[in-house]
Amino acid sequence: MDESKCVGCGACAEKCPKKITDTYNMGLKDKKAIHVEYPQAVPLKYVIDPNNCIYLQKGKCGACKKLCPAGAIDFEQKQETLTLNVGAVIFSSGFNPFNPSALDSYRYDYRPNVITSMEMERILSASGPTGGHLVRLSDKKKPKKIAWLQCVGSRDMNRCGNPYCSSVCCMYAIKEAVVAKEHSEEGLDCAIFYMDIRTPGKEFEKFYNNAKEKEGVRFIKSRIHSIQDIVNSDDLRISYLDEDNKLQSEVFDMIVLSIGMEIDKNIVKLSQKIGINLSEGNFCKTSTFNPLETSRKGIFVSGAFGGPKDIPQSVVYASGAACAASEILSPARNTLAKKVEPIPETSVIGERPSIGVFICKCGSNIAGVVDVGKVVEYASKLPFVDYAAENIYSCSQDNQDGMAQLIKEKGLNRVVVAACTPKTHEPLFQETLTSAGLNKYLFEMANIRNHNSWVHKDTPELATLKAIDLVRMAVEKVAIAKPLSETELEVNQQALVIGGGIAGISAALGLASQGYDTYLVEKNNRLGGEANKIFKSANKENVQKELTSLITAAQNNDKLHIRLNSSIVNVKGFVGNFKTVIASDNKEETIEHGVSVIATGGTASKPSEYLYGEDERIITSLDLDEKFINNDKSLKKVKSAVFIQCVGSREPNRPYCSGVCCTHSIINALELKKINPDMNIFILYRDIRTYGEKEYLYHQAREAGIIFIRYLAIDKPNIKIENGKISVTVYDTSLNKYLEMEADLITLASAIIANQDQKLAKFFKIPVNEDGFYIEKHAKLGPCEFATDGVFLCGLAHYPKPIDESIAHGKGAAAKALTLLAKKKIRTSGTIADVEPLKCSSCGVCVSICPYSAPSFIPDDARFFAGKAQINPVLCKGCGLCVASCRSGALRLKGFDNDQIFAQISAAFEKAA
């Protein structure tokens, strides 16, 4: 397939006689030997599966080649080997979903109603094999009972050799259960069989609680070893011990195996070949303080290859890896990237509209339904239309060139393209206008494919009429379109990082080491934040030693300007042009900067229960770290140590999980064992959440004889001090009885809380959630930035996280900030909101409602229109929220002006002649 020629029309796949398994749909559907992965695939280019193509195998057929209107089929293509000379490599090879076929007892290969979670995703998806209808595969019946079995291919060293936790399965199983319930009209019973529910991410615990309490998803703590067949039935049986240790047997319509992540064998081989060290679980080996570097210099890691990760984590590490790579390449920045030369724009002001209309056939996509010739004929008679024509593919390069030529030749000053969706193609056509010297906003698209030919296949005459209507509306709108201007704004090349903890230092170093003057503001008298109090990392590195070298690197970087004992007094300006007043030691200085990184961190809370503060033997995890750091001899004498988990976390008044405490307690428990191997150590927990490869620590702890006792939130451990002796009583849920143990050291895993700073939130106009953490731009795709441009987020201010994740997050925020600094100039969009101050009533709806902080009030001391609203064109995204909310009608959206919309509306109701 010649990629440059294929236009993605799909004529080839329609006629291809050979069916193959659709791997995108997890084999639940067929596709053709010539195919795209999925309809929205990028790039939308068809490929031939050479192992199944009849022509390539037997030399016959070639139907696709005969049919292809673009002449894109090339059977002679051979595999090529390319050698790329690059400065750095980022390894983000991802993972394979675990294949449960090998685990015979789950009957996956034998029973159609045992499916994997990936298959479940496809079944729930509207684009999936069942069209989004939740049915079981054996008989297409709607299921009434579905079970999810957790940890299939994870936390299992005996049967599949994957002892690690895949981190994401608990959360996706809960999501699938909740979504499945939504799909089902008659009510659906969803049961999740688990060992520990691991929902340590941001807002995850809330989702879990909601699924349990409001949605009625059943959570059953039991690892299911096998699924039993039922004779003459497609149903399946599971046997398990319930909380009262009674044997239960339940029949389900469907069973979903929550499969884990695995690294592809070829990636393992490749890694070994090129010198990338792997971890025990075959993930890329990294260290806590260098979470993005592989063992081979210049090769960085992102995504699940570096350890099981969910989407936001993958995005954080991906941006972090980009920063790490950029750090070593920064001297060569902009040496290879290509730049486009600007073309001068011709003025159309005062000219009579002269509209060119191009109707796209989109191969047979549109022309197969709509009578394109008729639409062209109609369009050519519309007012101000001086040219109308059809194209087979308007988006192909030769048609683009032709369109630019026609604009110049015919002197067209407005263009309508009736084709597909502006979402994907508007920028392309606008570029064509620009290349012809026409303002790109003198353009309108009519979507006669997605909104018309695709949905009205069965009524072609009506579809043609609709296409005519859509074209007429677009012509009416574009006729009164005005050229819009995009202004340019310099981006100040300095950066400000607020918070000098691990995340803040990492972000600041990421920027400073690439040559940007960076101000790092810390409220305390030293850098390092909470990490100053931590003894060992999850990789058992000495945190103090590593932290010292990180701080030294920061101090030695002459582009990094550290301000200790400092606070932010005021912030003015916006993306590219901030002015911040920093107060340090009674003196104030004003820093101008283009980007701001918020890394204000979090802190361990002081427990208000378990007699904390009443006895010096009852301490927090960080207190214990302090003892380790100081080499406290008294620890040697401890005979019995008890750790209590979830102190202040996962409680009604603080519902989130603090994420790091399970691992922290286990590391500390192992450390105590090292000091005194005879020490009795108990960890009282609710769920052990050693996600990812931290699971190995959990194993080690169990092997070291540390005793784990699960307690329930409704019956928490009880501490008594009598005659100087501390005793702990706890209800053991697996023995179903109360246990009492003596302890001479009790460590409380206290919750992590955000360092809340209302003033800062106000200065930067950034939102805070119910738990006190900042709300990022997008929970999944924008974890390192805020919705407000130019403000970035990292570290504990976002959510509790361990050191490696904080560093990755810091670097991720730096990478995002870098993309802005690297631009040097910001170009505003033309389609932005605009205020007519005479109509403005100063009510402030726009200021309040805008998620991007674009509207503000004109200052009271201004000569004109004081107190009225104004729009910052740099921050405006043209979403139109303010325009729709403005009762006074003072706001308008350029490019979607009232008269344009009205023209479209009245055109819609005109009768086609």
Next chain:
Amino acid sequence: MSKDIVGSVVVIGGGIAGMRSALDLANSGYYVYLVEKSSSIGGVMSQLDKTFPTNDCAM
């Protein structure tokens, strides 16, 4: 110094992480090669239905 350093990066894998790394690097002035074994980018995320917490379509 910049003569020795090549201002381009190869990103292996076109899933959500690979795409993000590639975009961030391209947006900061580097020439980026994005290498993907299948015929389209998107990785496993493109196969997911809805995503927590916004219930957005993963696509």
Next chain:
Amino acid sequence: MAEYISKIQEISKKILQDGKVDIVIGFSDGSLPMASRPCFIKSPEDTGKLIFDGNCGINLANYLTGKKEKIGIIAKGCDSRNIAQLIVENKIKREQLFIIGVPCFKMIDKRKTSLLFEEEITQVTESDDKIIVKGKNKEKTFNREDMLQENCITCMHRNPVIYDELAGELIKESDQKAEYEDVKKIEAMSSEDRWNHFSEMLSACVRCYACRDACPLCYCPTCFVDESSPQWVGKSADNQIDVKTFHILRAFHCAGRCTDCGACEKACPMGIKVRKFTRKLNSDAMRHYEWEAGLTTDKRPLLDNFRVNDYQDFIK
């Protein structure tokens, strides 16, 4: 009632004398019975004109928009809520105001009284639970409770929510939850019945805009009905679609902001129950978001909020 009046006069005199305010906005006797009218007192000597009775249903917050001077204002529960609303919407600054709070004993419906009395009213006297109405030929005593403005009957906030000084002791508020029975009745209609109901109701409208002008929320420099570029809605009262468009759109502009003070309905010369629209929106605000307008100066009105990451309700 007499105590209220003397207290109002005393406070007003004091704040004018002390120069705390430049003007006091309150009520004085009207030229006709049951028509107490807004009055603007600038000198301490004139404070004797100030009165307060069951005919002070006009919402005085309406006079605050865009004022630059320091103002003393008499505020019932609903007026105070509209004042709070105006402060949030930047129409007046809290520092400009000296709010004389009047816990409200509920206002009398003039139209209802006139209808029941069936003769020109020449004099009305009020007591705590009775009103005595006199005409040329007869005198009649009504239970106060039966003569109340409709919005006052269901009022949950008779005490002012913000004030600097009170003209009387705070009242115990009703502890019943707002039920919106009137709204439920309309919701229960079929869409056709509802359409006919509203068509019938609005057919009397003469497009005088008294409802708009009486409303403290309607302060736009150019109201959408007066806008000619673009012309959002036709201006004639003959076109019933335009009439409906005006009323429904106006109600939507008040969504999440209306305090149900009743000023619009009181102002309507044709007796149209225009509150039916705003009541529906108030009931929705309560039902879905537990929101009542004007109870605080810290929060923006209900619909002024938007989050890119807005969570679906299945999360909450």
